[in-house]
Amino acid sequence: MMSKAIDDNVLSNAIMGINEPLLLRIINEYVSNGSIAFLGPSGSYSHEVAIRLFGTNKPFRPMRSVGDVVKCVFNSDCGLGIVPIENNLAGVVGDSMDALIRWDVGIKYSVEYRVSLCLVVNEEVNDLSEITELYSHPHAIMEAMDFITRLNASINYTQSTSEALEKIKGHRNRAAVASKFGARLRGLKALMCGIEDRPNYTRFLIITRNKSTIGDRTLLIFSVSNRPGSLYNALKPFAEKEINLSMIYSKPNRQSPWGYDFLLEMECQLEDEDCNNALRQLGGVTTYLKVLGSYRHLRTE
Numbered sequence: 001m002m003s004k005a006i007d008d009n010v011l012s013n014a015i016m017g018i019n020e021p022l023l024l025r026i027i028n029e030y031v032s033n034g035s036i037a038f039l040g041p042s043g044s045y046s047h048e049v050a051i052r053l054f055g056t057n058k059p060f061r062p063m064r065s066v067g068d069v070v071k072c073v074f075n076s077d078c079g080l081g082i083v084p085i086e087n088n089l090a091g092v093v094g095d096s097m098d099a100l101i102r103w104d105v106g107i108k109y110s111v112e113y114r115v116s117l118c119l120v121v122n123e124e125v126n127d128l129s130e131i132t133e134l135y136s137h138p139h140a141i142m143e144a145m146d147f148i149t150r151l152n153a154s155i156n157y158t159q160s161t162s163e164a165l166e167k168i169k170g171h172r173n174r175a176a177v178a179s180k181f182g183a184r185l186r187g188l189k190a191l192m193c194g195i196e197d198r199p200n201y202t203r204f205l206i207i208t209r210n211k212s213t214i215g216d217r218t219l220l221i222f223s224v225s226n227r228p229g230s231l232y233n234a235l236k237p238f239a240e241k242e243i244n245l246s247m248i249y250s251k252p253n254r255q256s257p258w259g260y261d262f263l264l265e266m267e268c269q270l271e272d273e274d275c276n277n278a279l280r281q282l283g284g285v286t287t288y289l290k291v292l293g294s295y296r297h298l299r300t301e
């Protein structure tokens with residue numbers, strides 16, 4: 001359970017700067033096994049967020065995919081996991097939604113993080129015209145599409161922006177869309193930064209094995225039958241109780257062709273009666289319902 005003793009302001013400050021005692025408390029209170037899993041290799045945006053939240057020199061565990069991050073937490077091999085869930089320019093992170101459907105975990109925080117994208121090259125490269133191959137995560141590519149279409153380079157997708165950095169090392173015709181932090185870690189050069197099309201924010205979920213009932217947001221995954229009015233009936237209780245919905249995505253599910261799973265975030269906590277009643281009513285009209293618990297939503301700016 002999330003302790004009420006942790007003050008929001010203290011936590012927000014910990015993200016702006018880095019507040020060691022608080023981080024230790026989070027780890028001690030919520031994490032049985034101290035390792036913190038994120039989408040690796042080192043230098044991804046997920047890693048950057050992990051450092052801003054928990055500080056450096058923590059038992060970080062880079063994983064090959066977001067699916068592996070969620071699975072590691074589900075199996076209790078990792079105490080905490082950091083998972084990108086949506087971006088204001090590129091939408092939902094499909095891999096993360098799939099993993100949250102597949103593995104049953106809880107959420108401790110949601111963190112909105114400003115992502116500044118850089119065009120990263122090898123040290124000796126000074127001119128954009130030298131670049132014929134571009135590497136990055138599909139989301140990062142989408143977030144900088146206006147800039148990328150002006151480059152005369154082929155696009156190559158990677159599991160993460162930091163994996164893209166690994167791919168370009170030693171190849172002067174290759175560039176990556178990645179972070180300055182990731183570039184620095186590898187002795188690569190950020191030729192230009194701020195190449196995203198518009199102000200760019202990614203939301204990350206901090207996941208744990210256990211679920212909480214306290215916070216200002218609650219996340220659900222559900223399916224309804226393919227009949228007129230099913231989705232309307234599912235959402236009606238939230239409208240009636242004036243509960244705002246802050247995120248909704250649908251994705252075809254794997255059980256039946258053209259059946260859909262919905263990922264829904266609502267602005268209420270399970271501790272509250274209205275929230276709980278709306279959820280109970282929703283449960284009456286769904287064919288599948290999974291509650292990932294309540295958590296606090298934080299912004300880094």
Ligand SMILES: O=C(O)C(=O)C[C@]1(C(=O)O)C=C[C@@H](O)C=C1
Pocket residue numbers: 039043044045046047084087093115137139140143159160161162202
């Ligand atoms: O590849 C990374 O660096 C990640 O942490 C993943 C991810 C994402 O999935 O959206 C996170 C932030 C950026 O929006 C681009 C990529």
